[in-house]
Amino acid sequence: xxxxxxxxxxxxxxxxxxxxxxxxxxxxxxxxxxxxxxxxxxxxxxxxxxxxxxxxxxxxxxxxxxxxxxxxxxxxxxxxxxxxxxxxxxxxxxxxxxxxxxxxxxxxxxxxxxxxxxxxxxxxxxxxxxxxxxxxxxxxxxxxxxxxxxxxxxxxxxxxxxxxxxxxxxxxxxxxxxxxxxxxxxxxxxxxxxxxxxxxxxxxxxxxxxxxxxxxxxxxxxxxxxxxxxxxxxxxxxxxxxxxxxxxxxxxxxxxxxxxxxxxxxxxxxxxxxxxxxxxxxxxxxxxxxxxxxxxxxxxxxxxxxxxxxxxxxxxxxxxxxxxxxxxxxxxxxxxxxxxxxxxxxxxxxxxxxxxxxxxxxxxxxxxxxxxxxxxxxxxxxxxxxxxxxxxxxxxxxxxxxxxxxxxxxxxxxxxxxxxxxxxxxxxxxxxxxxxxxxxxxxxxxxxxxxxxxxxxxxxxxxxxxxxxxxxxxxxxxxxxxxxxxxxxxxxxxxxxxxxxxxxxxxxxxxxxxxxxxxxxxxxxxxxxxxxxxxxxxxxxxxxxxxxxxxxxxxxxxxxxxxxxxxxxxxxxxxxxxxxxxxxxxxxxxxxxxxxxxxxxxxxxxxxxxxxxxxxxxxxxxxxxxxxxxxxxxxxxxxxxxxxxxxxxxxxxxxxxxxxxxxxxx
Amino acid sequence: xxxxxxxxxxxxxxxxxxxxxxxxxxxxxxxxxxxxxxxxxxxxxxxxxxxxxxxxxxxxxxxxxxxxxxxxxxxxxxxxxxxxxxxxxxxxxxxxxxxxxxxxxxxxxxxxxxxxxxxxxxxxxxxxxxxxxxxxxxxxxxxxxxxxxxxxxxxxxxxxxxxxxxxxxxxxxxxxxxxxxxxxxxxxxxxxxxxxxxxxxxxxxxxxxxxxxxxxxxxxxxxxxxxxxxxxxxxxxxxxxxxxxxxxxxxxxxx
Numbered sequence: 001x002x003x004x005x006x007x008x009x010x011x012x013x014x015x016x017x018x019x020x021x022x023x024x025x026x027x028x029x030x031x032x033x034x035x036x037x038x039x040x041x042x043x044x045x046x047x048x049x050x051x052x053x054x055x056x057x058x059x060x061x062x063x064x065x066x067x068x069x070x071x072x073x074x075x076x077x078x079x080x081x082x083x084x085x086x087x088x089x090x091x092x093x094x095x096x097x098x099x100x101x102x103x104x105x106x107x108x109x110x111x112x113x114x115x116x117x118x119x120x121x122x123x124x125x126x127x128x129x130x131x132x133x134x135x136x137x138x139x140x141x142x143x144x145x146x147x148x149x150x151x152x153x154x155x156x157x158x159x160x161x162x163x164x165x166x167x168x169x170x171x172x173x174x175x176x177x178x179x180x181x182x183x184x185x186x187x188x189x190x191x192x193x194x195x196x197x198x199x200x201x202x203x204x205x206x207x208x209x210x211x212x213x214x215x216x217x218x219x220x221x222x223x224x225x226x227x228x229x230x231x232x233x234x235x236x237x238x239x240x241x242x243x244x245x246x247x248x249x250x251x252x253x254x255x256x257x258x259x260x261x262x263x264x265x266x267x268x269x270x271x272x273x274x275x276x277x278x279x280x281x282x283x284x285x286x287x288x289x290x291x292x293x294x295x296x297x298x299x300x301x302x303x304x305x306x307x308x309x310x311x312x313x314x315x316x317x318x319x320x321x322x323x324x325x326x327x328x329x330x331x332x333x334x335x336x337x338x339x340x341x342x343x344x345x346x347x348x349x350x351x352x353x354x355x356x357x358x359x360x361x362x363x364x365x366x367x368x369x370x371x372x373x374x375x376x377x378x379x380x381x382x383x384x385x386x387x388x389x390x391x392x393x394x395x396x397x398x399x400x401x402x403x404x405x406x407x408x409x410x411x412x413x414x415x416x417x418x419x420x421x422x423x424x425x426x427x428x429x430x431x432x433x434x435x436x437x438x439x440x441x442x443x444x445x446x447x448x449x450x451x452x453x454x455x456x457x458x459x460x461x462x463x464x465x466x467x468x469x470x471x472x473x474x475x476x477x478x479x480x481x482x483x484x485x486x487x488x489x490x491x492x493x494x495x496x497x498x499x500x501x502x503x504x505x506x507x508x509x510x511x512x513x514x515x516x517x518x519x520x521x522x523x524x525x526x527x528x529x530x531x532x533x534x535x536x537x538x539x540x541x542x543x544x545x546x547x548x549x550x551x552x553x554x555x556x557x558x559x560x561x562x563x564x565x566x567x568x569x570x571x572x573x574x575x576x577x578x579x580x581x582x583x584x585x586x587x588x589x590x591x592x593x594x595x596x597x598x599x600x601x602x603x604x605x606x607x608x609x610x611x612x613x614x615x616x617x618x619x620x621x622x623x624x625x626x627x628x629x630x631x632x633x634x635x636x637x638x639x640x641x642x643x644x645x646x647x648x649x650x651x652x653x654x655x656x657x658x659x660x661x662x663x664x665x666x
Numbered sequence: 667x668x669x670x671x672x673x674x675x676x677x678x679x680x681x682x683x684x685x686x687x688x689x690x691x692x693x694x695x696x697x698x699x700x701x702x703x704x705x706x707x708x709x710x711x712x713x714x715x716x717x718x719x720x721x722x723x724x725x726x727x728x729x730x731x732x733x734x735x736x737x738x739x740x741x742x743x744x745x746x747x748x749x750x751x752x753x754x755x756x757x758x759x760x761x762x763x764x765x766x767x768x769x770x771x772x773x774x775x776x777x778x779x780x781x782x783x784x785x786x787x788x789x790x791x792x793x794x795x796x797x798x799x800x801x802x803x804x805x806x807x808x809x810x811x812x813x814x815x816x817x818x819x820x821x822x823x824x825x826x827x828x829x830x831x832x833x834x835x836x837x838x839x840x841x842x843x844x845x846x847x848x849x850x851x852x853x854x855x856x857x858x859x860x861x862x863x864x865x866x867x868x869x870x871x872x873x874x875x876x877x878x879x880x881x882x883x884x885x886x887x888x889x890x891x892x893x894x895x896x897x898x899x900x901x902x903x904x905x906x907x908x909x910x911x912x913x914x915x916x917x918x919x920x921x
Contacts, residue, residue: 070728074728125809129860133820136820140814141811165824172798175794175799241727276708407750529712570715
């Protein structure tokens with residue numbers, strides 16, 4: 001199999017325009033006869049289903065949630081990037097493109113990223129028109145803030161709830177299409193298999209989660225917008241239900257999974273506090289606009305803090321190591337996520353962590369409170385205000401900017417972050433890898449498309465802040481509605497498919513057997529306990545720093561876990577009822593396989609890049625050492641049968657517009 | 667840092683499906699103060715699975731207070747005792763060692779029980795489908811800054827838009843009214859200039875749909891505001907009422 005990215009010819013800046021001007025179209029009367037299945041209702045899925053409904057396709061849309069609005073895009077906090085240059089600070093489409101390719105450590109596909117940067121501008125306009133209440137200046141115009149890895153202010157935001165507001169916008173657009181009858185919505189339905197006819201994706205098997213009934217749904221093509229696989233680590237900032245099963249099921253049907261080892265460990269999450277913990281909570285990257293990251297310089301101070309004998313407030317300024325500002329003066333606290341996370345790990349590995357487990361650093365707002373307080377006092381005509389007034393005024397500014405995040409922090413930890421510096425540590429947050437797609441967002445299975453976090457294409461080995469929302473919406477609103485036409489224009493004579501055909505019946509029987517196998521094990525251990533153990537193996541051997549030996553061992557441990565899973569799992573109940581444990585069991589079974597491929601990919605990539613840090617490949621200063629000569633490719637894995645070895649297909653990455661350089665944020 | 671164990675007695679609502687008769691089941695659980703309420707329920711479920719019994723079904727997803735999935739009443743209060751907090755963000759430090767905690771589903775005719783603590787809230791989706799959107803297709807928008815919006819007005823719309831659609835307002839209301847939810851949704855869009863064009867039709871359709879779903883009438887108890895995890899204001903209900911009356915008096919607008 002040869003992977004063809006199908007990147008259009010011509011100048012990078014005009015590829016997308018040329019493509020749109022020359023692609024085949026589907027006439028409105030034909031659109032009505034073409035069926036499209038969309039799985040997932042996050043930003044990518046909801047926007048895609050709504051837009052294709054508006055265009056006139058017959059859309060069926062699926063979510064395992066009770067409502068499309070609950071998809072995990074809802075939890076995104078910080079913002080969405082767009083190359084509007086409203087701040088007149090030198091931003092442009094090219095600069096957003098450049099920052100994204102560089103931020104991704106030169107492991108993304110140039111043409112896709114440029115298209116993303118172009119679409120970013122339209123997304124903001126669309127969201128405003130839908131009534132998304134973005135933050136505004138006093139003059140009524142849209143406000144911006146900065147995010148990591150860039151030197152302009154291009155991030156649009158809605159307090160700390162940008163994902164919620166954008167998803168509600170997409171959900172409302174989707175709801176409008178549902179009410180018009182253009183989209184048929186299937187809530188509480190989980191896709192459990194892909195159905196192929198003559199090599200093309202022609203439908204899915206979905207389980208009605210309320211009744212357990214398996215349903216056969218046919219269409220001319222299938223679009224997966226099912227999110228990332230961060231929960232392979234068990235503990236992550238993903239929602240409890242976030243899973244990789246739809247994506248993994250299509251891998252079993254021949255789709256390639258690209259770059260699974262590219263995982264984003266987000267630097268600012270609330271540290272783990274105990275064994276029972278079910279998830280980790282993110283504190284938005286936007287906090288690094290004003291928060292300063294530090295650990296004590298002296299080990300004895302760190303020990304005293306860990307033992308509860310001192311707090312951060314007891315450490316004088318000269319004994320604090322603001323290590324990001326020290327190591328990366330040009331970007332300071334706003335270095336990209338992978339760099340900030342590794343730096344936190346280094347600080348803690350050196351013994352300077354400040355929580356009982358040793359795995360935590362401070363994120364401190366006291367300087368910002370003083371700075372804002374002074375400026376507020378001055379503008380209110382109180383240039384000689386006392387310390388208390390300044391602190392009060394400054395606290396108000398911080399509250400206005402990050403109030404909901406500070407409140408969330410206090411609820412979880414029981415500490416007031418306006419007074420005590422926040423304690424944070426990196427946690428798994430986002431996965432850059434995903435289903436391999438070409439420029440059309442089509443996988444190597446014809447008629448099967450993938451959008452948003454579920455695909456691999458735009459973020460390379462590391463995603464910059466505020467670009468996941470951008471990609472999800474770009475794919476859904478502005479890319480797939482065009483590119484799907486290239487496929488469907490050849491299908492206008494294809495009648496609708498019969499969901500009672502043999503391929504559908506076979507796939508349904510496969511699913512039924514797979515679920516029954518899980519129920520029939522009747523062992524002693526819960527799904528949750530296996531998932532937790534998988535997470536520990538992944539974090540230990542495939543986490544923030546990896547090496548060949550550990551990856552080999554990790555793979556072996558995952559294999560053993562898989563064997564034990566199929567021997568000793570206990571799932572209560574039956575297939576034919578509402579059974580959340582069975583749902584989880586099927587998802588964890590897929591995570592175990594995906595985890596193994598993850599280790600294989602990480603071992604194969606003998607270099608460090610972005611979120612993939614191999615201890616054997618680092619510079620003298622401890623930074624990631626890329627090996628462009630050998631590894632400037634996308635690793636797309638074919639693995640239909642876990643009893644054989646995964647097969648690697650390489651897509652060589654070409655950088656025509658950007659010179660490959662060592663990333664420097666110093 | 668050693669954490670003291672909390673010994674708790676849980677009285678949990680068990681109901682195998684919508685037709686079955688439910689009852690309270692009593693369980694002992696050992697928790698600690700850093701656990702969230704849902705993590706405490708995870709401990710209970712792990713216990714039940716070890717005994718090869720059916721775990722308690724409850725709805726949850728993001729566990730950071732934003733998806734709106736959690737739907738339980740704790741000691742008589744939707745989302746429990748802490749103000750402005752969803753169940754998933756409620757931590758056990760709000761309870762004491764030795765406490766007995768009663769856990770039941772949101773109860774309302776329009777939210778039928780599916781199993782245990784899981785209820786069907788699809789009525790909310792249908793209220794949105796009846797008009798909770800601005801009719802703009804992808805690609806029809808003008809540049810975002812061509813429409814300046816006063817900061818305070820935008821902020822007011824945001825305060826309404828922050829609703830997570832959990833349904834606590836319905837569960838808190840003695841009439842099981844959905845007025846806080848519906849009014850927050852109407853306010854978010856009707857306050858903004860983008861939403862003004864469809865404002866009258868929107869309020870009429872959404873109120874009509876709310877009534878059809880079988881939610882009760884609002885009698886200004888305001889328990890909804892007190893229990894709302896996002897502290898949505900009942901001012902939105904007043905605004906909805908004004909707009910509804912205004913729109914109803916015009917003969918050309920049909921609900």
